[in-house]
Each structure stands twice: as C-alpha cells, then as structure tokens.
Amino acid sequence: MSKTNSPAADFPDPRVKANIPAAGAVLWRYADDGAVEIALVHRPKYDDWSLPKGKLDPGETSLVAAVREVAEETGIRSRLGRYLGHVTYPVTGHRKLKRVDYWAAQILGGSFESNAEVDVLQWHRTDGLMDALSYPMDRHMVRNFLRLPADTATLLLVRHAKAGRHDHSDSADDERPLEKAGRAQARALTANLLAFGADEIHSAPPLRCVQTVTPLAEAVGVDIELEPQFSESGYAAAPDAARKRLRDLVSAQSVPVICSQGKVIPDLLQWWADKDGVTLPSARNRKGSVWVLSVHQGRLVAADHIDRALTPVDHSTLGK
Structure with a gap:
C-alpha cells in the first residue's frame, strides 16, 4: 500500500482535477475517565503526525477504504459514523491532486503494532491535539469532528x-x-x-x-x-x-x-x-x-x- 506525500498547500491549482482518491478517519475512543481521545499516527517516511488515511484500492469505495486503512495503519477495527468532509491537495512532484474523504470512526477492538508505514500511534485528548498534528487540513477535519458530540x-x-x-x-x-x-x-x-x-x-x-x-x-x-x-x-x-x-x-x-x-x-x-x-x-x-x-x-x-x-x-x- 503505497502512499504519496501529505498536504503541502491549502489552495491547490484549480486547473488540476483531483485524480487520486483516498479516504481516512478521525478515529476516536473513550478514555477511562470518559474523555474523548483521538488517534494520531506517525509515519517515519515523512516524519509527520496525521490522521490515518490512504489511497483507494481498485474497485473499492471510499467508505470501505476508510475502514481498511484504519485497520492497516493502526491494527484497530472500527465502524464509521458522521461524514466529516474532504480535503484536496497536490501530490509532491506530480501535476496531480489527491482527494481524501474523512469519516468519524469509533474503535471496536484491536491493538496497534508498528508496521512499515506507521511506527507510533498516540491517543490525544482535545487539549493540545491541534498542535500535535502536522497539517492544517487534518486540523480542519478534527474541528469538523468536534463540532458535534462524539457518541452519536x-x-x-x-x-x-x-x-x-x-x-x-x-x-x-x-x-x-x-x-x-x-x-x-x-x-x-x-x-x-x-x-x-x-x-x-x-x-x-x-x-x-x-x-x-x-x-x-x-x-x-x-x-x-x-x-x-x-x-x-x-x-x-x-x-x-x-x-x-x-x-x-x-x-x-x-x-x-x-x-x-x-x-x-x-x-x-x-x-x-x-x-x-x-x-x-x-x-x-x-x-x-x-x-x-x-x-x-x-x-x-x-x-x-x-x-x-x-x-x-x-x-x-x-x-x-
């Protein structure tokens, strides 16, 4: 499962059509004290902290891809909830745009193991979460998530x-x-x-x-x-x-x-x-x-x- 680079600009060239579909999720759980925690993944290839996401496989929808990518990157089984929107950004070194659709995703089970793409998973409470994220587009998705209660x-x-x-x-x-x-x-x-x-x-x-x-x-x-x-x-x-x-x-x-x-x-x-x-x-x-x-x-x-x-x-x- 290959990945291209993450968001590098907020305003991509409007002349270029998004032609790399991807999907991801704001993966969340409850802490022992009832607080909401959100998962961030660290990719050593880019040395960044982001939300789990990845490109669609051939014949796959963004819904199915979001659940699969969460499982592959984090080892966690999840189910989708609210749609949070999408981001579009240029792929470094190519005249192409990637579009990533995001959903809220609640943890069902599983546990993280370091893998080829993600070496660390951290659960963050909302305090300090935005500072921990590497990209403004991920922060935008988290804000969309936080606008409504998590437990829908x-x-x-x-x-x-x-x-x-x-x-x-x-x-x-x-x-x-x-x-x-x-x-x-x-x-x-x-x-x-x-x-x-x-x-x-x-x-x-x-x-x-x-x-x-x-x-x-x-x-x-x-x-x-x-x-x-x-x-x-x-x-x-x-x-x-x-x-x-x-x-x-x-x-x-x-x-x-x-x-x-x-x-x-x-x-x-x-x-x-x-x-x-x-x-x-x-x-x-x-x-x-x-x-x-x-x-x-x-x-x-x-x-x-x-x-x-x-x-x-x-x-x-x-x-x-």
Missing part, C-alpha cells in the same frame, strides 16, 4: 435498488423484483453498510425493498424484520406511526438498516430534520442510495447522503 448512534436509511418499471411488469406492484442492475446495487451496498457496523435489518414489505437488503442480511447472519409502516401505503395511512417507529429504532447498542421507498424517505427525513433543526444536504434520493443519520440523546444532529460514493472508483479513467 447511527441509523442507515436505504432507498430500494432498481426494479423493473411497474408498467413493464405482470406482477403486482409489491411483488416487483429487482432488475439486474438493482441486484448489483444490492450486492454493492453490503460492504458499504458494513463499514458503518450495520447489524440489524428492517425493510418495508415490497419485494424490491426486501431483496435490496437480503445480501446484507446473509452477510450478517440475521433475519429481515418487515416494517409495513415504511412502505408507501403504510406511511400514507399512518405517518406519525412511521415517524415514531423510526426514532424508536435508534440504538446505542446496534446499527439498524431500514430499506424504504421513494415516496416515504424524503418526507420522513424532512419531518425529523425540521423537528430537530437539521439542514438536509441536497440529494436526489436515487435508488440504492443511503442516508446516514446521526442521533445524540434522541435528537437528530446530522444527516449525510451517500450516493455516488457507493460506486467503486474506476481507476483506469482517473486523470483522463
């Missing part, structure tokens, strides 16, 4: 993958299966949802919703719990019941996935966002996309939409 619960809201058009099908609407492209989307979703620690699966009853999360259920080894209130007909009949059920599913002990439909998700999310004062990012809510909802003490504090990031990067086209 995650809920993943998925729009079902592509299904055949209703007017092209002899099946009843609820029995419409995924088409070939939709089945590929469902398979691709699995690794990305697992990056967030998905371990509990719920779905509206329509077949295309259930089929979207079936590969994930098989990977995790759990059953899919049907939730009629998240279907279009169920939501239209009793929106308040669906809203209450959504909030009731939030848990500090698990990461639920809910697969629903296009006429449910926007209204359901807008209601929650308006209630708790969250501004939703602009999103097309395309089939197979995911909303990552971060909740603190029952209150929605962040909503991140993941669409194109779920598509593996084709490295052969970068820079063309």
Whole structure:
C-alpha cells in the first residue's frame, strides 16, 4: 500500500482535477475517565503526525477504504459514523491532486503494532491535539469532528435498488423484483453498510425493498424484520406511526438498516430534520442510495447522503 506525500498547500491549482482518491478517519475512543481521545499516527517516511488515511484500492469505495486503512495503519477495527468532509491537495512532484474523504470512526477492538508505514500511534485528548498534528487540513477535519458530540448512534436509511418499471411488469406492484442492475446495487451496498457496523435489518414489505437488503442480511447472519409502516401505503395511512417507529429504532447498542421507498424517505427525513433543526444536504434520493443519520440523546444532529460514493472508483479513467 503505497502512499504519496501529505498536504503541502491549502489552495491547490484549480486547473488540476483531483485524480487520486483516498479516504481516512478521525478515529476516536473513550478514555477511562470518559474523555474523548483521538488517534494520531506517525509515519517515519515523512516524519509527520496525521490522521490515518490512504489511497483507494481498485474497485473499492471510499467508505470501505476508510475502514481498511484504519485497520492497516493502526491494527484497530472500527465502524464509521458522521461524514466529516474532504480535503484536496497536490501530490509532491506530480501535476496531480489527491482527494481524501474523512469519516468519524469509533474503535471496536484491536491493538496497534508498528508496521512499515506507521511506527507510533498516540491517543490525544482535545487539549493540545491541534498542535500535535502536522497539517492544517487534518486540523480542519478534527474541528469538523468536534463540532458535534462524539457518541452519536447511527441509523442507515436505504432507498430500494432498481426494479423493473411497474408498467413493464405482470406482477403486482409489491411483488416487483429487482432488475439486474438493482441486484448489483444490492450486492454493492453490503460492504458499504458494513463499514458503518450495520447489524440489524428492517425493510418495508415490497419485494424490491426486501431483496435490496437480503445480501446484507446473509452477510450478517440475521433475519429481515418487515416494517409495513415504511412502505408507501403504510406511511400514507399512518405517518406519525412511521415517524415514531423510526426514532424508536435508534440504538446505542446496534446499527439498524431500514430499506424504504421513494415516496416515504424524503418526507420522513424532512419531518425529523425540521423537528430537530437539521439542514438536509441536497440529494436526489436515487435508488440504492443511503442516508446516514446521526442521533445524540434522541435528537437528530446530522444527516449525510451517500450516493455516488457507493460506486467503486474506476481507476483506469482517473486523470483522463
């Protein structure tokens, strides 16, 4: 796993398109006294202190890469939470830009061992953390992390993958299966949802919703719990019941996935966002996309939409 140099400038040449995708994380844990600590890694090649990060492997998404890079550099298993943004900077000696997408990542287990790229890992409390980092862009990501509480619960809201058009099908609407492209989307979703620690699966009853999360259920080894209130007909009949059920599913002990439909998700999310004062990012809510909802003490504090990031990067086209 080769690395290029780290941020050398805050304002890269706008004429150069970012063509080296990478991903990283603000990896955090609780100290014995309950304080939040953040992991910094030392790379002897550059003699710097930075957040764990690295380039995407061929066919890999930034979500999966972030979890893998944390594990490879630190020996620690983690699960992603809030999206923190991205940085873009020139690669020393090349007319290229690297883009690094960052997530919050909570430690699940494992321990550090010195390796070829990282010889030291240090856990820092927020006091003095900024001075310890070598690069301003890493400080920017840490500030984004610190703007909200660290201990957010995650809920993943998925729009079902592509299904055949209703007017092209002899099946009843609820029995419409995924088409070939939709089945590929469902398979691709699995690794990305697992990056967030998905371990509990719920779905509206329509077949295309259930089929979207079936590969994930098989990977995790759990059953899919049907939730009629998240279907279009169920939501239209009793929106308040669906809203209450959504909030009731939030848990500090698990990461639920809910697969629903296009006429449910926007209204359901807008209601929650308006209630708790969250501004939703602009999103097309395309089939197979995911909303990552971060909740603190029952209150929605962040909503991140993941669409194109779920598509593996084709490295052969970068820079063309």
